[in-house]
Amino acid sequence: MSFSEFRPLDENSLIEYIKATPSLSSKIGHNYDGLKIKEVGDGNLNFVYIIVAPSGSFVIKQVSLLSFFSFLSLNTRNYEMGFSSFCVKCLIQALPYIRCIGESWPMTKERAYFEAVALKQHGGLCPEHVPEVYHFDRTMSLIGMRYLEPPHIILRKGLIAGIEYPLLAEHMSEYMAKTLFCTSLLYQSTTEHKRAVAEFCGNVELCRLTEQVVFSDPYKVSEYNRWTSPYLDRDAETVREDNLLKIEVAELKSKFCERAQALIHGDLHTGSVMVTPDSTQVIDPEFAFYGPMGFDIGAFVGNLILAFFAQDGHAGQGNDRKSYKEWILKTIEDTWNLFHQKFTALWDEHKNGSGEAYLPAIYNNPELQKLIQEKYMKELFHDTLGFGAAKMIRRIVGVAHVEDFESIKEANIRADCERRALELGKTLLKRRREFVSISEVISAMKHV
Amino acid sequence: MSFSEFRPLDENSLIEYIKATPSLSSKIGHNYDGLKIKEVGDGNLNFVYIIVAPSGSFVIKQVSLLSFFSFLSLNTRNYEMGFSSFCVKCLIQALPYIRCIGESWPMTKERAYFEAVALKQHGGLCPEHVPEVYHFDRTMSLIGMRYLEPPHIILRKGLIAGIEYPLLAEHMSEYMAKTLFCTSLLYQSTTEHKRAVAEFCGNVELCRLTEQVVFSDPYKVSEYNRWTSPYLDRDAETVREDNLLKIEVAELKSKFCERAQALIHGDLHTGSVMVTPDSTQVIDPEFAFYGPMGFDIGAFVGNLILAFFAQDGHAGQGNDRKSYKEWILKTIEDTWNLFHQKFTALWDEHKNGSGEAYLPAIYNNPELQKLIQEKYMKELFHDTLGFGAAKMIRRIVGVAHVEDFESIKEANIRADCERRALELGKTLLKRRREFVSISEVISAMKHV
Structure with missing residues (x-):
């Protein structure tokens, strides 16, 4: 499966995406029996899915459509900010660089690219302390990487x-x-x-x-x-x-x-x-x-x-x-x-x-x-x-x-x-x- | 006239080039009677042609094939360095970035691009003290600009x-x-x-x-x-x-x-x-x-x-x-x-x-x-x-x-x-x- 433009994945399309992506499906031995998907990201920021199967696991991180919230470094750690939804609304309306979704979206989406490149470069230099990137899809603003298990x-x-x-x-x-x-x-x-x-x-x-x-x-x-x-x-x-x-x-x-x-x-x-x-x-x-x-x-x-x-x-x-x-x-x-x-x-x-x-x-x-x-x-x-x-x-x-x-x-x-x-x-x-x-x-x- | 790849101009092809380039030919009122061309650059560095006609003038500067000499800032001012042709030969053979003409040529050629962009940007900010660029041809590494007359x-x-x-x-x-x-x-x-x-x-x-x-x-x-x-x-x-x-x-x-x-x-x-x-x-x-x-x-x-x-x-x-x-x-x-x-x-x-x-x-x-x-x-x-x-x-x-x-x-x-x-x-x-x-x-x- 390949997409010519960005679309957010849900749990169903995610499985199709994984099946069509060898670098991901190989991580779970191409075996979808007993596959478990858990969505852990805040849907407003990034979608973060944990995919666990009997023979392996990984994480999928995808920039969400509403991801300009993550400009504020909320990311998958939304408690970091501690401000109310009222504040978030103020920010959306007022911060100059996110004045309009249409304007900000292309740059926002590209942050997945820089994240993936940095993960790969830093990971190459210090693999002990950087999760491995298995897959990156620039069109989809999607990174597949090591699941940091409990x-x-x-x-x-x-x-x-x-x-x-x-x-x-x-x-x-x-x-x-x-x-x-x-x-x-x-x-x-x-x-x-x-x-x-x-x-x-x-x-x-x-x-x-x-x-x-x-x-x-x-x-x-x-x-x-x-x-x-x-x-x-x-x-x-x-x-x-x-x-x-x-x-x-x-x-x-x-x-x-x-x-x-x-x-x-x-x-x-x-x-x-x-x-x-x-x-x-x-x-x-x-x-x-x-x-x-x-x-x-x-x-x-x-x-x-x-x-x-x-x-x-x-x-x-x-x-x-x-x-x-x-x-x-x-x-x-x-x-x-x-x-x-x-x-x-x-x-x-x-x-x-x-x-x-x-x-x-x-x-x-x-x-x-x-x-x-x-x-x-x-x-x-x-x-x-x-x-x-x-x-x-x-x-x-x-x-x-x-x-x-x-x-x-x-x-x-x-x-x-x-x-x-x-x-x-x-x-x-x-x-x-x-x-x-x-x-x-x-x-x-x-x-x- | 347009060239799909770089070629050095001589006095004849230069006139054809000017005729085919409105931003240049307009500078001399499209009038080629009494046109004078003087080559002033050192052929080893840049070709610099002064074009003077009764109704106007300009300068054409083109990176020469042997332009890696200009890496040493000789440029149109070849006395600057004061070293002998023996030295130049040593440099050609030994400087790592000009070890081979084939390797260095693409980058060397591109310096005309950065020169043109800088002339235009600085010229826009301080037109009194930067010669105006009339024309730039990236393929040809060629700049047409104001002639700074005697x-x-x-x-x-x-x-x-x-x-x-x-x-x-x-x-x-x-x-x-x-x-x-x-x-x-x-x-x-x-x-x-x-x-x-x-x-x-x-x-x-x-x-x-x-x-x-x-x-x-x-x-x-x-x-x-x-x-x-x-x-x-x-x-x-x-x-x-x-x-x-x-x-x-x-x-x-x-x-x-x-x-x-x-x-x-x-x-x-x-x-x-x-x-x-x-x-x-x-x-x-x-x-x-x-x-x-x-x-x-x-x-x-x-x-x-x-x-x-x-x-x-x-x-x-x-x-x-x-x-x-x-x-x-x-x-x-x-x-x-x-x-x-x-x-x-x-x-x-x-x-x-x-x-x-x-x-x-x-x-x-x-x-x-x-x-x-x-x-x-x-x-x-x-x-x-x-x-x-x-x-x-x-x-x-x-x-x-x-x-x-x-x-x-x-x-x-x-x-x-x-x-x-x-x-x-x-x-x-x-x-x-x-x-x-x-x-x-x-x-x-x-x-x-």
Whole structure:
């Protein structure tokens, strides 16, 4: 079966589609006896079908007709936002890029393409932590990929539940080091790099969404912004009046828009990671493009920091979450330190390779090699803190909030948690260049 | 007449081509009586024909089959390089990207496309200082454009001859302010910007050439490097052994490769400008792409600095060039200061426009507006000094030299001039962030 134009599949047409698609039907041994289909996506965003048969399984993800909702990063994790259907309606009517379904649809639909390309490229570089893509249909905006079977859950849910993942820092640092290093000019030639940069320029609509929700809306009056009111009214106002903060966020926005450093995931928060104690899988790279590496590392670290500050709101009878908070701190510290170690090890390993940033004939002595790595990693560390801080701030006073805080029922407790995270975010954004090591960040987290 | 594939024109086929091309034949009133054709390009690089008829004129520029020579920025100004035909042969055989004519030809040919697009876009923004394009034929790699009639000469030749151009700083600052501002995110939307960035990623071969000859070769042993030997042997060696210099040039290279700030000319030295006392015309933007603004401003300023240091080699009976040197210093100072003034004036004028870098709803107070402009212009100033310095250094110890120095016959005098320029270049590259204003640069030039 092939379609010349997009049409949403239902459970019946899905089976026909699978039968006609060898790369999918082979995954279940072409055997449709005992086949089970479960629809798990929010129909407003993406259709996500889990297909399980006795001899195999996979997932089908298809952009839905109403998928402009997913512009707001709801995706298969619709609780991420926590805003009401009223808000969604406002957004549909008002956001300039989704003013009209007819206009926005072609770009919206293309995000499946960039997601598939990013999954394949990152998967090729780090197959341990990226689900395999079995099939992609551009016309249908449809991806067939590995089913991340139970007990995989979204990391953010695990962090809220207080579950420790002893391999998380190891796995995530591995994923980030490999995907970022190998798509940068430390590894690619200029020719490869520019070709890939050009292709991902096409994902401009999702870049614009990030610009708006991360770098703009929190710093101005916007009908989409919200916060735990009235507790944080003054805090939100303070963000909008902080000249230094606005100057710093502009610098980060400029890097986000102009600097094609590596193929980044583009939305690497704890809702884009599925975990078990043994497995870590990065999903949903629909925001992928060539941008600054620190945006990915910062997204992950920043969301761990949010998880840390939410713990006091989850503490209850019999569990004060103290040791869990220590585990989060350790995970943050390990994530950066392991990333640093793995990234520079890749650099050392490939320093005579095809990457054109630092030619061996020039940077040919160990002392110089050490100096350039230190300079590179220092800038990357400060980018990480800056972008991480921007991602924290936007989750507290911007449109899209995180379940870590949203699930804290008592508004005053939630506001206290959020305020501490916001204060640290502001400090990190404004004074990131004063931090020399991740342990200083940990120390600052303890003393907010 | 239309050609389905590239073929080089000679004087006969050229007339047929013009007759069949209304945008060209109309320029001479469709009247071929008294038509004169003069071939002025070096046949090894581009064919450049001047077509003059009683009722009008234009220039035809066509990439030649042997045009990979122009990879070395020889272009219509073949004296720029000053190397022997032996050197050219070495380059043909050895440079990786021109190893084989068959391989390199398609990309080489395409540079006419990027040149034409850049001429049109920059011309649309600053028609006073960019020759009008009348016609472009992609298949034929052929551009028909305004003939810059006498007394237009290449600026570099004017600087060697000691001719003052009182409007030069005014004109060049106008050209740079308009073309750079209006192709940046200060003026463009993200959507426009990313589309244009993607297109110019196609000009990768010429970007790679710049990477090699500006940011790499001068800092390593390369058979293509040359300098005024034996006088500068130790100086060239010192460049290759200077770790700090290498670290700084890597930072600039990274900006050149990764930062899509504006549509830059890409090769804006004094050989890319044609002048009369009243007119300033920027030509040959075949290296154009979305890169850092400072690369253009630095190229122009850096080449004026080279011209300054060459003057002592041109001083002779009856002309000590002292007042001319003062004029160059003033032109450098005026160029930056007028650029600063015009660029920020454009910013003020368009601060509520479609540019998405600094949204008015956020950067909405005069104090903040002033702070962000100061920060932006300070970084741009330091980029300008850094790139300008890199362009100076490469013209003294790299493959491509400038006529300013090459035309100084006595090697010892030439070496003295070059050494002073090299020393200043190294200082600017390594300590650019310590310079607060252009007058400090002027001061440093006087005291080298």
